Amino acid sequence: MSTETSTDVEKKVIRQVEYYFGDCNLPRDRFLQEQVKQDDGWVPLEIMLNFNRLKQITEDTAVIAESLRKSTSGLIEVSEDGKKIRRNPDQPIPENNEQRKQELAARSIYAKMFPLDSTLDTLQAWFETFGEVESLSMRKDVKKKFKGSVFVTFKAEDSVKKFLEAESVKFNDVELEKRLSKNAYYQQKQEERKQFQEEKQKKKDKATNRQKDDGWQKIENEMPKGALLLMTGMNQEETRREDIKNVLQDYGPIAWIDFNRGDPECVVRYDKENMAKEVLEKVMEANNNEIIIHENKLEARVLEGEEEVARWRKMHEDSINRKLEKQNRYSKNRQKGRWGKRPSKATRDALKKAKAEERGETAEKNDNDEPPAKKVRVEVTVEGDSNGD
Structure with a gap:
C-alpha cells in the first residue's frame, strides 16, 4: 500500500475491502460468496455499500474505486467503469485443508x-x-x-x-x-474447561455420596432384620423376574426382587422382620425342600449379619444410581427437545395401568422395567407331597 499517495479514508477503504475479499473472511461470508458467483466474480459497488463498516467510511462509490486502484497488494480488481470490483482470479482462495x-x-x-x-x-x-x-x-x-x-x-x-x-x-x-x-x-481454554468439568463432577459426586450416606443411615436404622432371601443357581438364559415372583408370591407379599436377567442369583426383599425366613420355610415345606425354576435347582437362604447389612447398602446405592441415571437421561432428552413437560405422577401411573390392562396383566408393575415376560411354565418338582402319597 502506498502511504505517500493514499489519504486516511483511502487506506481505510483498501483495508476494509481487502478484508472482505481476503482469505480469512470470504470463505465464511455467505452473502459475499453468493454475490461473486453471479458475474464472474464481479460485485457492484452499490452491493458493497450493504456492508456497514465500508458504508461508515464512505458512501461515494467513486472514492471506493479510486482508493482500490491505489492498492499495491494486487488482491482487488476494479472494472474499467469503476462500478464493480472482484478478487483477482490470479489469487484464488487457498484450499481449506x-x-x-x-x-x-x-x-x-x-x-x-x-x-x-x-x-x-x-x-x-x-x-x-x-x-x-x-x-x-x-x-x-x-x-x-x-x-x-x-x-x-x-x-x-x-x-x-x-x-x-x-x-x-x-x-x-x-x-x-x-x-x-x-x-x-x-x-489453555481446553484445560480450563476440563478442570471446570472435573470440579463440577467432584461436587456432584460429593452430593451424591452425601445423599447415599444420609439415605443409608435412615435405612440402616429402619431396615427390618431377616427380610432378605438370597436365591442362587439361576438359569441365566431363561430365568426372568416374573418366574421368581410366581414361585414365591403365594407365601408372602414381596416388596422387591433385586434381579437382572442373566444374573446367577437374586435377592428377594420383604417389609417385615423375619419374613424371609417364614416364606422360605413355607416354600420348602410345600415343595419337598426343593425349589426348581427352568430345571435348575436353587439354593436359598436368609441373609444375616454383615452380609445382610452389605446387601441392604448395595440395594440402596443401586436405587440411588437408577434414579440419577433416569434424571440424567430425562435431562438430556429435554435439552435435545425430545420430550415436552414431564407428565404428572398421576398421569404416568394411569398410563402404566392402561398399558398393563392392554397386556392382560394386573395394574401391578413389572419391577424389571423389561417388556412383559412371556408366560413360562414354572416347574416346582415334588417327589412326594405332604400326604405321603
Missing part, C-alpha cells in the same frame, strides 16, 4: 486488556505497529458488547513473533494482561 488451518493458526494471536470503548480502527492501527494485519476480530459478549480481548491474524509469522516475544506490550500505557498464540489460547 488441515495444512491451511495450521498455517493460519501460526499467524494468529490472542490478546486481552483493551479498553471496552476501543474501536476497530484504533486497534487495527495499533496492531499494525507490529506488522501488517490480515484480520482482527473484537470478541464480544452475548449482548454484543466488546469484551476487551481480540484475535488477530498477521500477514507474516515474524509479526507474531515480534508481538509475543516483546518484553513489554502496552496499549494506552496499560500492560496487556495476556498475550498468547491462538493455539496456546485454545489449549
Whole structure:
C-alpha cells in the first residue's frame, strides 16, 4: 500500500475491502460468496455499500474505486467503469485443508486488556505497529458488547513473533494482561474447561455420596432384620423376574426382587422382620425342600449379619444410581427437545395401568422395567407331597 499517495479514508477503504475479499473472511461470508458467483466474480459497488463498516467510511462509490486502484497488494480488481470490483482470479482462495488451518493458526494471536470503548480502527492501527494485519476480530459478549480481548491474524509469522516475544506490550500505557498464540489460547481454554468439568463432577459426586450416606443411615436404622432371601443357581438364559415372583408370591407379599436377567442369583426383599425366613420355610415345606425354576435347582437362604447389612447398602446405592441415571437421561432428552413437560405422577401411573390392562396383566408393575415376560411354565418338582402319597 502506498502511504505517500493514499489519504486516511483511502487506506481505510483498501483495508476494509481487502478484508472482505481476503482469505480469512470470504470463505465464511455467505452473502459475499453468493454475490461473486453471479458475474464472474464481479460485485457492484452499490452491493458493497450493504456492508456497514465500508458504508461508515464512505458512501461515494467513486472514492471506493479510486482508493482500490491505489492498492499495491494486487488482491482487488476494479472494472474499467469503476462500478464493480472482484478478487483477482490470479489469487484464488487457498484450499481449506488441515495444512491451511495450521498455517493460519501460526499467524494468529490472542490478546486481552483493551479498553471496552476501543474501536476497530484504533486497534487495527495499533496492531499494525507490529506488522501488517490480515484480520482482527473484537470478541464480544452475548449482548454484543466488546469484551476487551481480540484475535488477530498477521500477514507474516515474524509479526507474531515480534508481538509475543516483546518484553513489554502496552496499549494506552496499560500492560496487556495476556498475550498468547491462538493455539496456546485454545489449549489453555481446553484445560480450563476440563478442570471446570472435573470440579463440577467432584461436587456432584460429593452430593451424591452425601445423599447415599444420609439415605443409608435412615435405612440402616429402619431396615427390618431377616427380610432378605438370597436365591442362587439361576438359569441365566431363561430365568426372568416374573418366574421368581410366581414361585414365591403365594407365601408372602414381596416388596422387591433385586434381579437382572442373566444374573446367577437374586435377592428377594420383604417389609417385615423375619419374613424371609417364614416364606422360605413355607416354600420348602410345600415343595419337598426343593425349589426348581427352568430345571435348575436353587439354593436359598436368609441373609444375616454383615452380609445382610452389605446387601441392604448395595440395594440402596443401586436405587440411588437408577434414579440419577433416569434424571440424567430425562435431562438430556429435554435439552435435545425430545420430550415436552414431564407428565404428572398421576398421569404416568394411569398410563402404566392402561398399558398393563392392554397386556392382560394386573395394574401391578413389572419391577424389571423389561417388556412383559412371556408366560413360562414354572416347574416346582415334588417327589412326594405332604400326604405321603
